[in-house]
Amino acid sequence: MSDSVVEKEASMEAQKELLAGYFARLARARDEKRPVVYSFVPGNLVELMSALDVAPVYPEVNALQSAMRQRSGGFIREAERAGHSEDVCSYVKCDLGMLMKGNVGPTGDTIPPPDLLLLSFTGCFTFMKWFELLRDQYQCEVAMLHVPYVGDGNVTDAMRAYVVEQLQREVIPKLEKVSGKRLDLDRLSELLARSRRAEEDLAWVFHSARNRPSPIDAYFGGVYYIGPIFTSFRGSEEACRYYATLRGEVEARLTAGVGPTTPGGPLLDERFRLVVEGPPNWTSFRDFWKIFYDEGAVAVASTYTQVGGSYERGFRHDPSRPLESLADYCLSCYTNLPLPQRSRILADMVSEYEADGFVIHSVKSCNSFSAGQLHMLREVERLTGIPGGFIESDLVDARYYGQANIKNRIESYLQMLAARKRDGGSAPRPPVHLQVLP
Amino acid sequence: MTSIDTIVGELEARFDDIALEHVRAWKQAAPNRLAFGCLPVFAPREVLWAAGALPVFVRGGGDRLETIRGDAFYQSYICHLPRSTLELGLLGHLDVLDGMIFPNTCDVIRNLSGVWQSTFPQHVVRFMDPPQTAEPASAAAYLHHELTILYGELCALAGVKATGARLHAAIADVSDAHAAARELAAARCEQPWNLPIDEVYLLRRAADSMPPPAWTALARAYIAAALARGRRPEDRIRVCLVGAFCEQPPRALLRAAERAGCYIVDDDLTLGVEPCGPDPEVGAADDPMTAIVLAWLRASRPSAVRYDQHASAGRALVERVRHHRADGVLFAAPSFCDPALLDQPRLTRVLDQHAIPYTSFKYSENTGQFQSIREQAGTFADSVKLWGTA
Numbered sequence: 106m107s108d109s110v111v112e113k114e115a116s117m118e119a120q121k122e123l124l125a126g127y128f129a130r131l132a133r134a135r136d137e138k139r140p141v142v143y144s145f146v147p148g149n150l151v152e153l154m155s156a157l158d159v160a161p162v163y164p165e166v167n168a169l170q171s172a173m174r175q176r177s178g179g180f181i182r183e184a185e186r187a188g189h190s191e192d193v194c195s196y197v198k199c200d201l202g203m204l205m206k207g208n209v210g211p212t213g214d215t216i217p218p219p220d221l222l223l224l225s226f227t228g229c230f231t232f233m234k235w236f237e238l239l240r241d242q243y244q245c246e247v248a249m250l251h252v253p254y255v256g257d258g259n260v261t262d263a264m265r266a267y268v269v270e271q272l273q274r275e276v277i278p279k280l281e282k283v284s285g286k287r288l289d290l291d292r293l294s295e296l297l298a299r300s301r302r303a304e305e306d307l308a309w310v311f312h313s314a315r316n317r318p319s320p321i322d323a324y325f326g327g328v329y330y331i332g333p334i335f336t337s338f339r340g341s342e343e344a345c346r347y348y349a350t351l352r353g354e355v356e357a358r359l360t361a362g363v364g365p366t367t368p369g370g371p372l373l374d375e376r377f378r379l380v381v382e383g384p385p386n387w388t389s390f391r392d393f394w395k396i397f398y399d400e401g402a403v404a405v406a407s408t409y410t411q412v413g414g415s416y417e418r419g420f421r422h423d424p425s426r427p428l429e430s431l432a433d434y435c436l437s438c439y440t441n442l443p444l445p446q447r448s449r450i451l452a453d454m455v456s457e458y459e460a461d462g463f464v465i466h467s468v469k470s471c472n473s474f475s476a477g478q479l480h481m482l483r484e485v486e487r488l489t490g491i492p493g494g495f496i497e498s499d500l501v502d503a504r505y506y507g508q509a510n511i512k513n514r515i516e517s518y519l520q521m522l523a524a525r526k527r528d529g530g531s532a533p534r535p536p537v538h539l540q541v542l543p
Numbered sequence: 544m545t546s547i548d549t550i551v552g553e554l555e556a557r558f559d560d561i562a563l564e565h566v567r568a569w570k571q572a573a574p575n576r577l578a579f580g581c582l583p584v585f586a587p588r589e590v591l592w593a594a595g596a597l598p599v600f601v602r603g604g605g606d607r608l609e610t611i612r613g614d615a616f617y618q619s620y621i622c623h624l625p626r627s628t629l630e631l632g633l634l635g636h637l638d639v640l641d642g643m644i645f646p647n648t649c650d651v652i653r654n655l656s657g658v659w660q661s662t663f664p665q666h667v668v669r670f671m672d673p674p675q676t677a678e679p680a681s682a683a684a685y686l687h688h689e690l691t692i693l694y695g696e697l698c699a700l701a702g703v704k705a706t707g708a709r710l711h712a713a714i715a716d717v718s719d720a721h722a723a724a725r726e727l728a729a730a731r732c733e734q735p736w737n738l739p740i741d742e743v744y745l746l747r748r749a750a751d752s753m754p755p756p757a758w759t760a761l762a763r764a765y766i767a768a769a770l771a772r773g774r775r776p777e778d779r780i781r782v783c784l785v786g787a788f789c790e791q792p793p794r795a796l797l798r799a800a801e802r803a804g805c806y807i808v809d810d811d812l813t814l815g816v817e818p819c820g821p822d823p824e825v826g827a828a829d830d831p832m833t834a835i836v837l838a839w840l841r842a843s844r845p846s847a848v849r850y851d852q853h854a855s856a857g858r859a860l861v862e863r864v865r866h867h868r869a870d871g872v873l874f875a876a877p878s879f880c881d882p883a884l885l886d887q888p889r890l891t892r893v894l895d896q897h898a899i900p901y902t903s904f905k906y907s908e909n910t911g912q913f914q915s916i917r918e919q920a921g922t923f924a925d926s927v928k929l930w931g932t933a
């Protein structure tokens with residue numbers, strides 16, 4: 106996603122090209138008379154959008170890309186000057202601030218305004234408020250897809266039927282209207298078949314972390330791996346090629362017994378295997394990662410890489426039942442699951458990937474992730490018998506990222522894990538401090 | 544006529560009964576009675592009541608409770624409501640409840656449903672995700688299905704038969720309570736000097752945990768007694784209070800706002816027990832559950848926690864201001880409340896277009912210091928009186 110990783114592999118170059126091509130195509134969308142549809146990453150219906158030849162835009166991705174380029178602070182301040190509270194999600198403010206400043210995207214190209222806001226209401230309540238705000242700005246139509254929250258962990262037939270009906274009666278007609286085309290279900294199925302191929306490769310890549318040493322970092326590296334499949338490229342040949350290349354590289358590292366590629370070079374000494382919960386900080390992404398790889402800590406699994414699809418846990422799009430499969434996809438995204446299930450997923454990953462510990466990165470912005478994470482911390486500790494680490498910052502608001510404090514916490518957590526390893530698992534866990542940083 | 548002091552005394556006692564002894568007494572007074580906690584904002588009251596379950600709105604502990612253990616569940620950047628709600632549970636104050644209903648109000652309440660499942664396994668926990676969709680047919684079918692399942696479960700738990708007749712009767716009871724709530728709102732709008740916010744608030748909070756018919760009678764008794772006071776109006780501005788629909792401001796804050804020179808003539812403090820549109824319309828032969836579902840879908844009162852399908856929330860607020868002859872709007876939002884705070888810029892933009900003055904502040908339920916809020920409300924009132932604008 107960014108060019109900050111020093112040792113370039115073919116997949117990284119391929120991803121960079123994918124992204125650059127995407128933003129360039131987007132900038133041409135108006136001239137080429139391609140309708141533009143804004144949507145969100147969790148529960149996105151990209152195959153449906155591709156089948157109708159509309160150009161998708163993901164405001165969250167713009168926000169995180171802006172943050173990686175140190176531009177989010179200005180956008181957030183702009184939104185706050187316009188009356189948006191400092192308390193609310195910084196993704197929303199970053200996006201609104203970018204809009205106020207002319208909607209120039211992370212690569213310098215102007216993002217075209219939407220013809221339709223496709224509000225896939227999956228896993229986050231703020232999405233709805235966000236698009237209400239954008240609708241006011243753009244005065245355009247909204248297609249609302251209400252994906253019920255899976256409160257007790259079970260996707261029911263009624264939920265699936267409800268989502269499918271909305272697709273049929275609300276979403277598809279509105280997409281057809283802006284695209285001027287009729288949906289061809291066969292084409293949709295073809296796209297879903299390609300999604301499935303890429304999903305297989307991605308899941309294989311994540312599962313490769315079961316090996317020692319892990320050939321991947323499933324959190325810091327993982328956010329790059331999910332880039333294409335969580336956004337505009339699922340269902341495309343380019344995505345299939347990208348994931349095949351990625352898999353090949355990981356296979357080669359596995360054969361060579363080499364750890365993940367980091368900005369500091371290949372990680373040669375895997376000292377700690379961690380599971381990570383929560384989104385990363387994007388404003389200091391590289392520094393944040395460095396804290397971990399400097400200590401030989403590798404994320405062998407993460408939950409953030411499941412927000413846009415639970416491929417690692419087995420979900421695959423099914424071309425033989427396209428709409429039902431899209432519904433299942435939306436319903437099963439990680440943040441659409443209840444906390445007890447989220448805790449179990451974390452605990453299962455700790456044992457499946459033979460992790461030494463787990464770290465929760467709690468971000469101020471995101472109630473969807475963060476509200477209840479302290480409870481999850483205790484639940485996962487109870488389920489695994491392993492103490493967890495807890496750190497706090499924000500996604501794209503650098504005011505809440507404190508490098509020294511986070512470094513301190515991670516280092517003492519890792520020291521505790523080292524002591525546990527030496528003492529056979531009895532070292533006490535460091536205290537949890539409940540303060541937003543700095 | 545019961546004296547106003549007696550009624551207000553009763554309301555105070557109910558409000559202070561955070562251990563819900565009055566709910567316990569109600570349950571014990573007859574067999575097959577259940578009580579179900581309902582988190583803000585919307586709950587299927589008719590369905591619960593039909594099954595013999597008293598809907599008990601749990602709106603946090605407010606400033607009546609010191610939150611200690613609940614704080615250990617949440618980071619500093621999460622609102623206060625889930626902490627004090629957990630505190631109530633951990634102190635055993637919610638033991639009288641047979642279960643809890645968590646509506647999809649926001650991600651905090653959504654996630655609290657999961658915390659509740661593991662922390663209080665003795666409670667039946669149900670998550671309600673009423674449709675936000677703009678597509679009415681699928682929404683109606685889905686909500687009907689969900690409510691029918693809930694109704695069946697509740698009736699089985701109570702040991703009663705899930706009949707249409709019970710639903711018909713419950714709709715009638717809740718509609719009566721809504722009628723009384725409308726009378727209360729009208730009386731307050733006309734004579735806020737006789738129906739101060741503090742008392743009206745206590746009365747509406749009583750609706751949170753009273754059987755609807757009993758509350759209807761109490762509300763009507765209060766209205767009659769309050770109107771008979773014969774107080775004289777003071778030189779205060781009239782305001783609508785917006786954004787305090789979930790975590791509740793301390794009562795003292797409401798009092799402070801009024802004493803600073805405002806009459807609060809409209810608010811969204813107790814959404815859930817307030818009518819939000821037409822009541823279910825049901826003939827004897829109609830399916831009562833369908834009527835409940837349609838009433839939900841037709842609910843006309845916008846709120847920050849429902850999808851604003853027609854982009855009408857701003858206009859609706861202007862209409863409320865006009866209807867209540869308000870001079871301005873006080874935005875009061877709980878700190879870190881995404882729904883309320885994200886709504887404000889959309890609403891203020893429309894108020895600006897209509898030259899309606901407003902001011903905004905944040906609070907938390909256990910705020911002890913109101914000096915700045917009092918000053919802000921006072922300055923607002925003064926400037927509106929002087930210049931008609933803030």
Ligand code: SF4
Pocket residue numbers: 165194195196197228229230231232470471472473474500
């Ligand atoms: S609250 Fe979380 S999931 Fe929702 S928009 Fe913000 S960062 Fe994304």
Ligand code: SF4
Pocket residue numbers: 622623624625648649650651652789790877879880881882883
């Ligand atoms: S106060 Fe706001 S954020 Fe907190 S639980 Fe209520 S609606 Fe959600």
